[in-house]
Amino acid sequence: MQRxxxxxxxxxxxxxxxxxxxxxxxxxxxxxKAQETxxxxxxxQDSLQLRQFHEQVKVALRNVTEEISTYIADSxxxxxxxxxxxxxxxxxxxxxxxHPYYLExxxxxxxxxxxxxxxxxxxIYDCFNDSIVFGNIIRYSTEKYYEPISDTVxxxxxxxxxxxxxxxxxxxxxxxxxxxxxxxxxxxxKSPWMYLIAIVAFILLFFAYSIRVIIRQKxxxxxxxxxxxxxxxxxxxxxxxxxxxxxxxxxxxxSQDKERLERxxxxxxxxxxxxxxxVERVLNVAKLDKEELKxxxxxxxxxxxxxxxxxxxxxxxxxxxGHIHLELNARKDEVYADEVHITNVIFNLLDxxxxxxxxxxxxxxSTNNYNQGVALKIKDNGIGMKKEDQRMIFDKFxxxxxxxxxxxxxxxxxxxxVKLIVEQHGGSIxxxxxxGEGTTFTIFIPFK
Numbered sequence: 001m002q003r004x005x006x007x008x009x010x011x012x013x014x015x016x017x018x019x020x021x022x023x024x025x026x027x028x029x030x031x032x033k034a035q036e037t038x039x040x041x042x043x044x045q046d047s048l049q050l051r052q053f054h055e056q057v058k059v060a061l062r063n064v065t066e067e068i069s070t071y072i073a074d075s076x077x078x079x080x081x082x083x084x085x086x087x088x089x090x091x092x093x094x095x096x097x098x099h100p101y102y103l104e105x106x107x108x109x110x111x112x113x114x115x116x117x118x119x120x121x122x123x124i125y126d127c128f129n130d131s132i133v134f135g136n137i138i139r140y141s142t143e144k145y146y147e148p149i150s151d152t153v154x155x156x157x158x159x160x161x162x163x164x165x166x167x168x169x170x171x172x173x174x175x176x177x178x179x180x181x182x183x184x185x186x187x188x189x190k191s192p193w194m195y196l197i198a199i200v201a202f203i204l205l206f207f208a209y210s211i212r213v214i215i216r217q218k219x220x221x222x223x224x225x226x227x228x229x230x231x232x233x234x235x236x237x238x239x240x241x242x243x244x245x246x247x248x249x250x251x252x253x254x255s256q257d258k259e260r261l262e263r264x265x266x267x268x269x270x271x272x273x274x275x276x277x278x279v280e281r282v283l284n285v286a287k288l289d290k291e292e293l294k295x296x297x298x299x300x301x302x303x304x305x306x307x308x309x310x311x312x313x314x315x316x317x318x319x320x321x322g323h324i325h326l327e328l329n330a331r332k333d334e335v336y337a338d339e340v341h342i343t344n345v346i347f348n349l350l351d352x353x354x355x356x357x358x359x360x361x362x363x364x365x366s367t368n369n370y371n372q373g374v375a376l377k378i379k380d381n382g383i384g385m386k387k388e389d390q391r392m393i394f395d396k397f398x399x400x401x402x403x404x405x406x407x408x409x410x411x412x413x414x415x416x417x418v419k420l421i422v423e424q425h426g427g428s429i430x431x432x433x434x435x436g437e438g439t440t441f442t443i444f445i446p447f448k
Contacts, residue, residue: 006214013207021200028192047181050087053116058082060110061092061173067106068094088178093170098124100133103171108138108146116140118178124171137176238271245271295338295424302342302374302445303333306365309346313354322354322361330367330374336448341421346376348414349441353380356439373427373446381438390431394419 061082081093100122107122117140125132136148245264310324318324335342354361357380364379385393392398396416422429426446433439 006211006218009214010211013211017200017203017207020203021196024196024199028196031192043181050178050181053118053178054084056114056116057090057111057173057175058084060107060114060116061090063110063113064103064106065092065094068098068103085172087180088175090173091170092173096169097126098169098171100124100135104135104138104148107173111140112146118175121174121176122171123174125169127169235275238275241271242268242275295341297336297338299334299336300339301333302335302367302376303328303330305339305343305346306367306376309343309350310365312347313350318354318361322357322363324350324361324363324365327364327366330369332369332447333367333374334447335374335445337425337445338421342425342445345418345421345443346378348418349378349443352414353378353382353439356380357382370444373444376443376445377440378443379438379440384433384435384437384439386435390433393431394429 065081083091083093085091103122103124107120111120119137119139121135121137123132123134138146138148140146245267249261249264306326306328310326314324350363353363359381362381364377366377366379368375368377393415396413398416419429422443422445427444429444430442431439432442
């Protein structure tokens with residue numbers, strides 16, 4: 001998949017998500033407005049019913065007051081005796097003592113006539129004794145109309161009804177179930193914005209994951225293509241050399257020229273071994289992927305392998321064009337591991353240090369004991385690498401891009417093999433590099 005195609009997919013995906021967000025935001029906004037309108041209408045209806053209730057209560061209490069005044073032959077003006085102290089609390093002034101039972105009967109009758117079906121509680125204040133008498137909660141029912149019950153049975157907590165310490169008599173009526181109208185009391189559904197945010201977050205995560213997979217697959221495809229090209233070139237070279245040498249031997253009579261015959265035979269042998277090694281590297285990695293590779297562990301000295309590797313590379317590859325310095329500081333260097341694979345790990349790292357160096361290689365190898373194991377550090381003065389390359393150099397088939405230059409050969413399997421072998425031994429590997437300043441690999445191998 002080309003980069004242009006990926007960019008198109010990203011743009012279309014973002015446009016689709018934005019379209020969903022706009023539509024969802026529009027519908028959510030419309031829903032919230034409709035909800036607010038319904039609540040406002042319900043609040044107005046309840047407010048109207050509450051005003052009607054207040055008027056009914058005032059009419060009932062004026063009728064009760066008028067009847068009380070008639071009973072005691074009181075001819076004073078009844079105007080202003082009924083006072084609404086709060087939403088559910090009323091006070092009525094009277095001039096004489098009043099029997100609680102008589103007041104209760106009057107209140108029941110008048111409330112019934114005014115179609116007031118709310119539970120209520122009354123209290124009578126006597127200024128001579130400076131005391132107030134409270135009645136029980138009077139609950140309305142369709143069967144018994146108004147029935148006195150205790151606060152506990154009603155499930156209502158009677159408030160402390162305050163009274164004015166003034167000359168005169170009055171009684172109070174309290175409606176415990178009548179509350180002020182408030183928009184905050186109306187139930188509202190949970191904000192749909194939270195659901196939208198959750199859905200959008202899920203979509204974004206899925207979209208980001210999909211893009212990541214697409215980009216990863218694109219990079220993997222490019223890496224595999226590069227691997228196939230490299231492998232084709234690496235295999236064709238020894239095959240061509242073997243073919244030319246064999247053709248020369250067959251075409252010419254070299255029975256009398258043993259020197260040329262041995263030279264061509266040597267070329268065929270070396271190229272065949274080279275081809276065999278390349279195939280073996282690929283097969284080893286395949287075995288590691290399938291977890292079919294069995295390690296043959298034994299106890300050996302890591303310092304001895306490092307000294308042998310130094311002598312081998314200085315003799316075969318460096319040839320007075322570079323140096324390998326050893327600083328073997330580990331007091332305990334014997335590890336229990338697969339000697340062959342650990343040797344291959346060291347050889348791979350040293351081979352990379354030499355191949356990726358544009359001047360005379362100067363390699364420093366040091367060891368130290370750390371946390372029940374040996375820390376092996378290989379530092380070179382090569383070309384180094386970028387930070388983004390350091391995160392991927394241990395991936396299978398990955399090779400650091402070198403533009404149009406192909407002076408360094410390989411399959412991109414060396415460091416992948418190194419990492420797998422080290423981890424198979426319970427160790428770890430880290431890389432630290434700066435472009436143009438060299439690279440340092442640090443390997444930790446436990447004793448057991």
